[in-house]
Each structure stands twice: as structure tokens, then as C-alpha cells.
Amino acid sequence: MLEIRDLSASIDGKPILNGIDLVVPTGEVHAIMGPNGSGKSTLSYILAGREGYAVTGGEVRLDGVDLLTLAPEERAAAGLFLAFQYPVELPGVGNANFLRTALNATRRARGESDLDAVQFLKLARAALRDLAMADDMLKRNVNVGFSGGEKKRNEVLQMAILKPKFAILDETDSGLDIDALKIVAGGVNALRGPGFSALVITHYQRLLDHIVPDRVHVLAGGRILRSGGPELARALEESGYAALGLEAVSEDTAAMAAP
Amino acid sequence: MSAAFAETGLPSRKLEAWKYTDLRPLAALAPAPAPEIVDTAALAADLPPLPGPRLVFVNGRRAASLSVPPPADMVADLATEGDPARFAPAPLAALNTQFAQDGAAIHVPAGHDAGTLALVHLTIAEDAAPVFVHPRHRIALAQGATLTLIEYAGGRGVYWQNPVVEIVLAPGATLRHVRIQAEDRESFHTATIFVDLLAGARYDAFTLGLGARLARSETHARLGGAGAIAHLAAVQLLRGTQHGDITSVVAHDAPGCASRQTVKNVVDGHARAVFQGRIEVARAAQKTDGYQMSQALLLSPDAEIDCKPELEIFADDVKCSHGATIGALDPEQLFYLRARGIPEAAARAMLVRAFLAEAIEAVSDDAARTLLVRAIDAWWEGAR
Ligand SMILES: Nc1ncnc2c1ncn2[C@@H]1O[C@H](COP(=O)(O)OP(=O)(O)OP(=O)(O)O)[C@@H](O)[C@H]1O
Ligand SMILES: [Mg+2]
Numbered sequence: 001m002l003e004i005r006d007l008s009a010s011i012d013g014k015p016i017l018n019g020i021d022l023v024v025p026t027g028e029v030h031a032i033m034g035p036n037g038s039g040k041s042t043l044s045y046i047l048a049g050r051e052g053y054a055v056t057g058g059e060v061r062l063d064g065v066d067l068l069t070l071a072p073e074e075r076a077a078a079g080l081f082l083a084f085q086y087p088v089e090l091p092g093v094g095n096a097n098f099l100r101t102a103l104n105a106t107r108r109a110r111g112e113s114d115l116d117a118v119q120f121l122k123l124a125r126a127a128l129r130d131l132a133m134a135d136d137m138l139k140r141n142v143n144v145g146f147s148g149g150e151k152k153r154n155e156v157l158q159m160a161i162l163k164p165k166f167a168i169l170d171e172t173d174s175g176l177d178i179d180a181l182k183i184v185a186g187g188v189n190a191l192r193g194p195g196f197s198a199l200v201i202t203h204y205q206r207l208l209d210h211i212v213p214d215r216v217h218v219l220a221g222g223r224i225l226r227s228g229g230p231e232l233a234r235a236l237e238e239s240g241y242a243a244l245g246l247e248a249v250s251e252d253t254a255a256m257a258a259p
Numbered sequence: 260m261s262a263a264f265a266e267t268g269l270p271s272r273k274l275e276a277w278k279y280t281d282l283r284p285l286a287a288l289a290p291a292p293a294p295e296i297v298d299t300a301a302l303a304a305d306l307p308p309l310p311g312p313r314l315v316f317v318n319g320r321r322a323a324s325l326s327v328p329p330p331a332d333m334v335a336d337l338a339t340e341g342d343p344a345r346f347a348p349a350p351l352a353a354l355n356t357q358f359a360q361d362g363a364a365i366h367v368p369a370g371h372d373a374g375t376l377a378l379v380h381l382t383i384a385e386d387a388a389p390v391f392v393h394p395r396h397r398i399a400l401a402q403g404a405t406l407t408l409i410e411y412a413g414g415r416g417v418y419w420q421n422p423v424v425e426i427v428l429a430p431g432a433t434l435r436h437v438r439i440q441a442e443d444r445e446s447f448h449t450a451t452i453f454v455d456l457l458a459g460a461r462y463d464a465f466t467l468g469l470g471a472r473l474a475r476s477e478t479h480a481r482l483g484g485a486g487a488i489a490h491l492a493a494v495q496l497l498r499g500t501q502h503g504d505i506t507s508v509v510a511h512d513a514p515g516c517a518s519r520q521t522v523k524n525v526v527d528g529h530a531r532a533v534f535q536g537r538i539e540v541a542r543a544a545q546k547t548d549g550y551q552m553s554q555a556l557l558l559s560p561d562a563e564i565d566c567k568p569e570l571e572i573f574a575d576d577v578k579c580s581h582g583a584t585i586g587a588l589d590p591e592q593l594f595y596l597r598a599r600g601i602p603e604a605a606a607r608a609m610l611v612r613a614f615l616a617e618a619i620e621a622v623s624d625d626a627a628r629t630l631l632v633r634a635i636d637a638w639w640e641g642a643r
Contacts, residue, residue, distance in 0.1 A: 049598070073598075076599060077600055084598075090596075090613060092616035097609075101605065102596075106600040
């Protein structure tokens with residue numbers, strides 16, 4: 001279970017998150033929607049432990065563990081995974097080497113033994129097949145020269161291999177073609193079960209047609225302004241944030257959200 | 260220190276070429292000639308894993324028990340005189356000439372592919388006063404000959420290793436030269452390499468420096484025949500208070516030659532890296548293609564790099580370029596790796612290896628490349 005209580009954070013003194021309350025019970029998938037600049041990526045980065053944010057209040061627990069005091073790798077070891085909105089290119093780092101190093105680090109954290117190159121390849125090839133990715137993706141440098149959609153698929157590949165207990169998918173659907181969207185959704189759905197939960201950040205209902213969320217939250221102005229069932233996403237898709245009165249409300253962000 | 264040594268003296272920082280590298284700590288050491296080690300066979304475990312022929316020198320003397328001799332037709336007479344005019348800009352080579360005792364003289368006959376030969380230097384100065392060793396090697400490839408030469412320098416204790424390698428490449432000859440300097444962290448290592456290339460000859464050098472308290476690798480390459488090619492690649496990994504200096508002077512004396520000097524420095528702690536690269540293009544050397552690139556990765560706020568590119572061009576139809584980058588590890592890349600569960604130290608190591616990957620992959624000899632990777636791995640393990 002992920003519990004976010006009254007989380008506030010700022011960047012260079014500028015408040016971005018203004019008291020977020022959000023609970024994702026184990027086994028559930030929740031969606032977050034919200035206007036551009038509302039703080040969705042900031043929230044996911046803060047959960048994953050990126051530097052550069054000042055957490056000014058609140059707390060975050062994953063199955064009772066206080067995440068905010070942990071280093072990024074310790075959060076990953078605790079079962080957290082972030083599929084980046086903008087995956088990072090790593091020239092000179094082979095994808096296979098990267099994936100195996102990450103997997104073995106994760107396995108060690110779980111008290112499991114390392115996989116050797118042969119065992120790893122077998123596992124990686126199966127994961128690639130499930131995501132309709134070519135084997136040569138393993139030989140290439142991480143995300144270097146990947147198309148936008150390939151990068152997103154590579155994020156989901158990492159998730160499939162690392163098998164986190166909590167995943168944050170930050171606009172993993174953007175840049176995907178229709179077939180890829182289904183494949184990626186299939187990758188997420190394959191992990192769904194009693195030991196897995198996820199926060200799916202998206203702007204579009206079409207992803208939620210495939211990954212049907214248990215709850216949908218609207219984030220605006222650094223706050224959760226409304227929560228509801230899957231029908232909330234459909235209502236937003238039809239009429240937009242403004243019609244539902246879900247534009248940013250804080251004074252700081254009102255100017256930003258205005259047309 | 261012997262009288263002759265004191266007379267000649269070490270170059271001081273007043274010399275332009277020695278502006279960034281201060282040899283006073285070496286002078287203060289007052290090293291004496293290295294004594295002979297009798298039981299060289301006991302040093303077998305210190306040898307790097309290099310298959311094939313190898314000439315091993317222990318404290319500067321050939322150790323037959325550790326060597327695997329190359330074919331007899333490759334061994335030539337050792338000439339230690341050198342060309343005084345050629346040595347003028349390299350005072351340490353002159354010192355070597357005074358003190359050199361032993362070395363390898365290799366001659367590869369015309370048209371012959373001599374495979375791979377290793378020159379290994381072990382200097383053992385344990386439980387003893389500081390010592391010096393001045394190895395002197397001469398490598399000559401006759402017309403169209405080919406050789407891969409792997410040089411390895413390591414040891415234990417406080418010592419000064421001051422090798423000179425003279426290389427002459429006849430028309431169409433190709434020498435691949437891989438040098439690994441993994442000396443004791445208390446030691447000093449100053450190497451001077453002279454390369455003369457005739458028409459169509461090719462010199463491909465890769466130098467890895469990660470040992471020694473103070474090291475300098477100085478290469479003087481002269482492209483004296485049309486169409487010769489010289490690639491001088493170097494990588495240094497420095498930490499603590501290490502000082503590592505890569506200096507190269509490439510003289511284009513003939514038309515249509517190409518040269519590349521590429522240096523990658525990884526500097527941690529309070530260490531300091533120096534790169535001095537000079538391209539000289541004579542009036543006759545039209546259609547010269549000269550390229551120079553220095554890339555440095557500073558891993559700590561106290562790490563330092565001094566980079567001095569120099570172009571001296573007297574011909575008018577040439578293409579010469581140089582560039583330098585200095586950076587730190589990219590925090591976005593570091594975060595990405597850590598977010599995937601990779602601990603910070605391992606993530607940093609991955610990114611440094613990535614920075615070096617291209618340079619290492621360019622080394623074509625498998626044994627040499629494996630040795631380079633192992634040396635770099637050991638360097639990382641030594642860090643923690
Ligand atoms: N490093 C930064 N420096 C200054 N402002 C920042 C920084 N990072 C984010 N912000 C600001 O924080 C706000 C929230 O950004 P964030 O990326 O979290 O939005 P988002 O909801 O993910 O938007 P999108 O839907 O466009 O991805 C924006 O106003 C953004 O400009
Ligand atoms: Mg975003």
C-alpha cells in the first residue's frame with residue numbers, strides 16, 4: 001500500500017505540491033490526470049527520490065516504510081519503480097548490461113542470488129517477446145537513438161523484468177502507436193494482482209480503456225482536487241478540466257492555468 | 260643520487276613543456292640504481308596475464324625465467340645512443356641515455372606479421388631505499404611489417420621508472436602499441452616514446468595510466484613520409500593526490516598524413532590530470548589532417564585538469580581541429596540508474612566505464628583489451 005499524506009514540496013522556493021493526500025491500496029491501480037504543469041511528474045520524481053526538491057511537509061510510506069528518507073536505489077529495493085516520462089539516454093551503456101545490473105541489484109536486495117548471463121538472457125528474451133520488441137534492443141545503448149515509442153516500451157520492459165510491487169507510470173502512453181499502446185497496457189496488466197499496485201499518470205482515456213483503473217484522481221495546482229471511479233476520466237475526456245471546475249485553485253498556480 | 264644524475268638535473272617547471280608537472284618530489288626522493296633481484300621466478304604471480312611471447316624486465320634487467328622469447332629473427336642489437344637532436348626537447352630521454360642498462364631491441368622483417376609481443380616491467384623496491392630504472396627499447400618494423408606491442412609496467416614500493424622507446428616504422432609498416440601503466444601508487448613513472456613514420460606507415464597507440472604517484476607519458480611522433488597515419492589515444496584514471504600527464508607532439512613533415520590525439524581523463528579526489536597536445540605542420544605537409552580531442556570527467560570538486568592544445572601550422576592547405584570538454588557525471592543519468600536499484604557507487608562506475616567504452620573498444624587486440632578492462636575494474640575496486 002502506498003500512502004501519501006499531506007505532501008508538500010517546492011523547487012527553488014516555488015511551491016509545486018501543496019498538500020497531496022493519496023492512498024493506493026495493495027492490488028489496486030489508480031490513475032492520475034491533471035493539466036500540464038500541475039505537478040504530476042514532480043510527484044513521481046519525489047516518490048522515486050530525485051534530487052532538487054525540497055519536501056516541506058508530509059510523508060510517504062510504501063507498506064509502512066518511510067520512503068522519503070531512503071536513497072533512490074533503496075526505494076527501488078523496497079519495490080518502487082518509476083517509468084520515466086522522459087527516459088534518459090545512456091551512451092556507452094549496453095541495454096543488456098544495464099538490465100542485468102539492475103535486476104541483480106534488485107535480486108540482491110530481496111536476498112536472491114545473481115542471475116548469470118545465460119539465465120538473464122533467457123528471461124530478457126521472454127520479456128522482449130511479450131512486449132513485441134526486437135532482440136537487438138538488448139545490444140543497443142540504453143535509449144540511445146530509440147524512437148519515442150521505443151523508449152516507452154523500454155521502460156515497460158524494465159518494469160516487466162524488475163517486477164516491482166509499486167509502479168508509477170508517468171505518461172507511458174504518450175508517443176505510443178495504437179498497437180504499442182495495447183502491448184504496453186498488456187505488460188502492465190500482466191503484473192496486476194494482489195502483490196502489485198500502480199499509479200498511472202496519463203492525459204488520455206484511451207490508455208484507461210486498456211488499463212482500467214480502480215480509482216481516478218485529478219491533480220491540479222499541486223493538490224488532488226477530485227477522486228472518483230473510472231467514469232471520472234471519461235467525464236474529463238468529454239468536457240475538460242475547466243468545465244468540471246478543476247483548474248488550479250491556489251493563487252500561485254491560478255495564473256499558470258489560466259488560458 | 261649519482262653525480263651525473265645531479266649534473267644533468269631534472270627538467271624544472273620553468274621549461275614550457277614542464278609547466279604543469281613538477282618533478283621536485285622526484286628529485287627529493289634521491290633514488291639510486293635499482294639492485295638486481297636474483298629470485299625473479301618468485302615474481303611469476305605479479306605478471307599480467309598475457310599469452311604469447313613476452314620479454315620481462317625486473318628492476319630493469321631481463322628476467323629470462325619469466326620471459327617467453329619471441330622468434331630469434333625479431334631480436335636485434337640494442338642501440339642506446341639515440342639521436343641527440345631528436346632527444347633535445349625531452350630531457351628525461353637524455354637522462355635515460357646516461358643510465359640505460361638493458362632493454363629490448365625488436366626488428367620485424369619486411370612483410371612479416373609478427374603477431375603480439377609483450378614487454379613487461381616489474382620494479383621491486385620493497386623494504387629498500389628509493390630506486391630508479393631506465394629501460395631502453397628500440398622497435399623497428401621493416402617495410403610492410405606488422406606488430407602488436409603490449410607494454411605493461413607495475414611494481415611494488417618507491418621507485419622511478421623512466422623508460423624510453425624508440426620506434427621506427429618503414430614504409431607501409433603498422434605498429435599497434437598498447438601501454439598499461441599500473442605502477443605502485445608511491446612510485447614515479449615517466450615514459451618518452453619517439454616514433455618515426457615513413458610513407459604509408461601507421462602507428463596506433465593506446466595508453467592507459469592509472470598507477471603511480473606522478474606519471475607522465477610523452478610521445479613525439481614524426482610523420483616523415485607521405486600518407487602516414489598516427490593515432491595516439493590515452494586514458495588516465497586518477498584519484499587521491501595522483502598526478503598524471505599525457506603529453507604528445509605530432510610533427511607533420513610530409514604531405515597527406517593524418518594524426519589523431521584523443522585523451523580521456525577521469526579524475527577523482529584531489530588528483531590532477533594534464534594534457535598537452537601539439538600538432539606541428541611543416542610547410543611541405545600539405546593536405547595534413549590533424550585532430551585532437553581532450554575529454555575530462557571530474558568526479559570530485561577538488562579534481563583538476565589542465566589542458567593545453569597547441570597548433571603550429573606552416574602549410575596552407577591543411578585540416579586541423581582540436582576540442583576539449585570537461586564535465587561531471589550527469590545527475591540525470593545517475594538518478595536513472597539508481598532509480599533502477601543500482602547503488603550509487605556502482606552507478607558511478609557504470610557511467611565512467613561508459614565514458615571510456617568507445618576508447619577501449621577501439622583496441623583491437625583481445626588480450627590487451629581484456630587486460631585494460633581488468634586494470635580499470637581493479638582501479639574501481641581499489642576506490643572502495
Ligand atoms: N527544475 C524545475 N525548476 C523550476 N520549475 C520546475 C522544475 N521542475 C518542474 N517545475 C515546474 O513545476 C511545475 C510542475 O511540473 P511537472 O513536470 O510536475 O508537471 P506535470 O503535471 O508533470 O506536467 P505535464 O502534464 O506537462 O507532464 C511546472 O510549473 C514546472 O514548470
Ligand atoms: Mg509530467
